[in-house]
Amino acid sequence: MILTGCGLLTSTATFAQQEWLPDGNLGHPAFQKLVGITVGTQGVGAEVGTPLSNRFNLRLSTSLLPYKGDLVKSFNSSSKYNTDFKVEFMNFSGFIDWQPFPNAGALFHKFALTVGGAYFFKAGGNATVMLNEPYYVGDIAFTPEEVGVINTTVDWKGWVPYAGLGWQNLVIAGGFNMGVNLGAYYIGDPEVKMTATNWLSSNPEVNEPILRRNLKDYKWLPKLEIKFAYNY
Template identity: 25%
Template sequence: MNKKFIAFLLCGLIPILSLPLSAQTPSDSSRLKPAPYAIGLQLGSTGIGLQAARVLSKDARWVGRVGVSYFSYDQVLRVKAGEGKLNITPDLVVGIALASVKWHPFKRNQLFVTGGAGYTWRPDLRANVIPEGNVKFGGLQIAEENAGVINASLRWNSVLGYAGFGYGRSTPIRRLGFAVELGCYYIGSPKVDLQYTGFLETTTIDEQLPVIQNNLRGYRFLPSLQFLVSYGLFRK
């Protein structure tokens, strides 16, 4: 995620999150409590998902939750390479199951911090590259029949760590609740796998794979921005 966008988002959110809860009077706050359970629909950078939450403490400042989210992308990208093109078919699936705990540090404010662990059943990014026409690699003109096919993948850890903060309740005081959350998954350093035919078989690219993998060590985090609509259950 673009660093300038994250800074802009934080500058906009922090003043809002610091405001006291004004949608209800003091008497409402003392009389109404968040629902003990809730289900929710989330939408964000890791796709669409479902979430279930339960209040863990009498003052409702501790909340446990479990959820799952899913996102996929496989649209063909066509990149010009000399006189020809490279047809790149990505196979990106972001499927995450997450269990976490939220803590509201202030009794009359919906600001929260959260942490937990998750699991992804597709911890990789795959791509298939097929040339079309005469293409150019590093200044070399290569005929289509000699270019071959490239199958590449980046693989991360299946077990993830998560930390974040946001504003809103997972179990709403009213029947419906809304929340926004900004966080980050720790996914570990990616491992590179490269399979190919054609022109690349005559090169020493295999010797460069450790260098490529080392240069990708910084891609150990997956930012997450989520919006949640929750529905309270079993209200007394």
């Protein structure tokens, strides 16, 4: 009797995670309550989601992408410069998914169009540039610090809209599933600030407007993301 009751409970829980598809087969719905982790071009993050109806879904997520590095480059001169840079993206996002093909087969039954937005607490980076070796005037050597340092900051932080598409709730096993999202944030023009010291102090007057002009075309921030989640 106890075993029979447990079997009925298990069957009921399994059925609650399924629905009748248009082709007459029993399958999983496009949207379910979930918690998961994400990885992609915006770094790593976490996500929660809940259905609003059979065809609409709400997702809230956050992600973080920190990256540091350095490189040595000549910048079209005979002298080599060392560049230390740091890039950081951190955001909190909200998305509404819409299932456009409710009568499609199993794969496109999980397809969704997405709109939403994000607040970027951090979005951009900074770079510090100085000579990689002493600079000589005749026999007199000047250290890289004496020649000067150029510091550049680029910042897109604030509210931005998002549009994209993807597949949600692709079942792996049991309550575990995965999703794929592809889209872009519209981040607009960045704030650019360049400062310099010593011999290089006049450099920002020439190069800051050039950098600002070059970055005007980078108004879209692409997003490719894979999600691993659990339905509850």
